[in-house]
Amino acid sequence: MSNWKLYTPEGTSDLLPTQCAQKESIENSIAGVFESYGYQVVETPVMQYYDAYDTPTSKMEQEMLYKFFDNEGRIMVLRPDVTTSLARMVATKLAQGPFPLRMHYSGKVFRYVDSYSSIQREFCQSGIELVGVKSDAADCEVILCAMEALLSCGLETFQVEIGQVEFFKALMEQTGLDDENIETLRRYIDKKDTLALSNCIKKLVLDESIASLLLRLPTLFGGIEILDEIDESTLNEKARTALSNLRTIYETLAACGYEKYISIDLSLVKGINCYTGMIFKAFTHGVGFPICSGGRYDGLISEFGADIPAVGMAIGTDRLLSVLLRQNLLKEVSGADIFILSNDIARSYELATALRNEGYVVEQDTSGMNESEALIYAENAKIQGIMTVLDDCTVYVHNLLDGTKETTTIDELICDEECACEHCHGNE
Amino acid sequence: MRYITIALAKGRLAELTVDLLEQAGLSVSELREKSRKLIFTDEKNGFKFILVKASDVPTYVEYGAADIGVVGRDTLLEDGKDLYEMIDLGFGACKMAVAGPKELRGKLDGMNHIRVASKYVNIAKNYYQFEKKQSVEIIKLNGSVELAPLVGLSEVIVDIVESGKTLKENGLEVLEEICDLSARFVVNRVSMKMERERILDLVDKIKAQLKD
Numbered sequence: 001m002s003n004w005k006l007y008t009p010e011g012t013s014d015l016l017p018t019q020c021a022q023k024e025s026i027e028n029s030i031a032g033v034f035e036s037y038g039y040q041v042v043e044t045p046v047m048q049y050y051d052a053y054d055t056p057t058s059k060m061e062q063e064m065l066y067k068f069f070d071n072e073g074r075i076m077v078l079r080p081d082v083t084t085s086l087a088r089m090v091a092t093k094l095a096q097g098p099f100p101l102r103m104h105y106s107g108k109v110f111r112y113v114d115s116y117s118s119i120q121r122e123f124c125q126s127g128i129e130l131v132g133v134k135s136d137a138a139d140c141e142v143i144l145c146a147m148e149a150l151l152s153c154g155l156e157t158f159q160v161e162i163g164q165v166e167f168f169k170a171l172m173e174q175t176g177l178d179d180e181n182i183e184t185l186r187r188y189i190d191k192k193d194t195l196a197l198s199n200c201i202k203k204l205v206l207d208e209s210i211a212s213l214l215l216r217l218p219t220l221f222g223g224i225e226i227l228d229e230i231d232e233s234t235l236n237e238k239a240r241t242a243l244s245n246l247r248t249i250y251e252t253l254a255a256c257g258y259e260k261y262i263s264i265d266l267s268l269v270k271g272i273n274c275y276t277g278m279i280f281k282a283f284t285h286g287v288g289f290p291i292c293s294g295g296r297y298d299g300l301i302s303e304f305g306a307d308i309p310a311v312g313m314a315i316g317t318d319r320l321l322s323v324l325l326r327q328n329l330l331k332e333v334s335g336a337d338i339f340i341l342s343n344d345i346a347r348s349y350e351l352a353t354a355l356r357n358e359g360y361v362v363e364q365d366t367s368g369m370n371e372s373e374a375l376i377y378a379e380n381a382k383i384q385g386i387m388t389v390l391d392d393c394t395v396y397v398h399n400l401l402d403g404t405k406e407t408t409t410i411d412e413l414i415c416d417e418e419c420a421c422e423h424c425h426g427n428e
Numbered sequence: 429m430r431y432i433t434i435a436l437a438k439g440r441l442a443e444l445t446v447d448l449l450e451q452a453g454l455s456v457s458e459l460r461e462k463s464r465k466l467i468f469t470d471e472k473n474g475f476k477f478i479l480v481k482a483s484d485v486p487t488y489v490e491y492g493a494a495d496i497g498v499v500g501r502d503t504l505l506e507d508g509k510d511l512y513e514m515i516d517l518g519f520g521a522c523k524m525a526v527a528g529p530k531e532l533r534g535k536l537d538g539m540n541h542i543r544v545a546s547k548y549v550n551i552a553k554n555y556y557q558f559e560k561k562q563s564v565e566i567i568k569l570n571g572s573v574e575l576a577p578l579v580g581l582s583e584v585i586v587d588i589v590e591s592g593k594t595l596k597e598n599g600l601e602v603l604e605e606i607c608d609l610s611a612r613f614v615v616n617r618v619s620m621k622m623e624r625e626r627i628l629d630l631v632d633k634i635k636a637q638l639k640d
Binding site: 157196283284285287288 | 492512619620622624
């Protein structure tokens with residue numbers, strides 16, 4: 001039997017201090033943007049009952065889920081997303097409102113993904129849900145918030161692709177096809193596989209105008225102009241509403257100054273069992289997967305007993321982190337501000353505490369270093385200055401940023417002018 | 429200008445693709461030289477070409493290490509990666525099929541336990557699971573798959589059939605056809621959005637060449 005004690009489980013990884021600080025810093029900027037929009041932070045358990053992921057709307061392939069049993073024999077999962085458990089939370093505890101309800105979260109989700117090449121199985125997501133409103137404005141707000149969050153982390157180039165699953169569903173209603181045929185068409189459109197799509201359409205009996213529109217779907221992506229290329233006269237009401245929602249979103253975001261980041265893709269037809277309107281994904285250079293995705297899911301909360309519309313999105317913060325790293329956009333992580341050398345912690349404690357209270361990050365020596373050892377340590381740990389406590393009163397300060405050295409007193413360092421403490425006045 | 433990277437499957441497929449890319453206006457002279465290099469560039473048009481093993485092309489493209497790949501549909505089906513399959517290049521045409529001794533013709537559906545040998549484990553698995561709705565035992569082999577039924581390792585094989593000559597010489601024949609295969613031009617989902625114009629331009633040019 002092999003011994004695995006030295007390894008992290010497949011698809012998971014440790015975060016060392018620098019990476020972890022960088023990740024926390026981007027999570028904080030994202031949360032800052034969410035909160036500036038009025039979203040309030042919430043949490044749900046990482047463990048959930050399997051049943052929550054077995055409804056028609058929230059269904060996940062069981063192969064993707066981490067499953068185990070609780071002591072009563074019930075099937076549990078490690079949550080593959082946060083939205084589903086928030087939908088349960090809203091339906092069972094917040095269904096009386098007040099709406100709109102704005103929630104944000106940050107946490108881990110778990111999925112078994114393709115067993116060969118993809119190695120990630122534990123993902124970090126930061127996301128928002130805007131619950132209780134069904135409007136173009138709510139759709140816009142979520143996309144705006146996503147773009148601002150990405151920008152706040154320093155990401156400069158990205159593309160947000162916006163689609164509308166109701167458009168595809170409306171076309172399918174007009175054809176009257178069964179679920180199996182719909183799924184086949186959806187898969188070919190999603191893969192932009194026009195050859196397989198046209199072969200498939202030839203075999204089906206379809207209205208000519210719909211057949212030709214379906215055939216064009218894989219190429220219908222780009223700016224607002226692609227919406228003008230569609231002849232709406234043959235479409236049903238639902239399809240027209242879907243297109244008008246897309247147009248409003250595009251025009252609104254453009255008017256807010258984000259046109260260079262957005263485009264439309266009518267062949268974005270993923271997750272159609274959950275989504276019921278606008279969907280979007282954000283992409284950037286350096287990572288072959290979306291870094292953010294979201295959409296409207298008006299049917300999900302009703303699976304848990306309350307019919308409430310909602311729209312939301314999540315940013316994959318670990319993917320975003322790796323992108324920022326590759327694009328050299330991460331801020332350097334600095335070490336502590338001050339390293340205090342003293343042969344006695346009690347003696348320097350007052351100085352350290354006073355400096356900490358002023359907002360400095362202060363490390364105290366705990367290993368009895370001499371000055372040259374301290375210098376080497378400070379350099380490696382990116383510490384900005386060393387203070388050597390010489391006696392009860394005097395301190396030798398070495399500023400490693402500009403190289404200056406001076407001897408001063410503790411009082412000078414920690415007391416402001418109005419200070420009346422014993423140190424400042426006792427020696428006078 | 430950012431380079432657009434094209435992953436080519438080493439071997440005959442790469443040669444045919446190079447001709448096509450040249451006709452589409454890319455400078456491929458570096459690729460034609462005999463060398464052991466694996467990366468080539470077309471500075472003028474801002475393209476990079478990398479030569480990789482056929483079965484690795486979808487992986488390079490899925491991860492975005494290459495924006496575009498040219499690879500046989502067999503490899504794509506086997507890997508099941510999430511890519512855009514933009515063009516059927518037509519060349520390398522062949523079939524994926526179930527083959528076995530002719531005595532088994534017409535008897536496979538009624539068999540309780542079939543052992544299937546194949547290099548294409550996933551294609552075989554999906555075929556029996558979704559199309560035939562049969563539980564089978566799949567045996568992974570890495571080459572000379574035709575041998576398996578002859579020595580009793582399996583009843584049938586799932587493999588690529590071009591002329592059927594190898595099968596015939598080994599006393600096997602095609603029992604069921606699974607699907608047609610040929611080379612595909614695939615694109616990473618992100619690249620398609622980030623480099624839309626340049627990629628679509630290349631797609632149009634290649635499509636125009638294929639029509640002629």
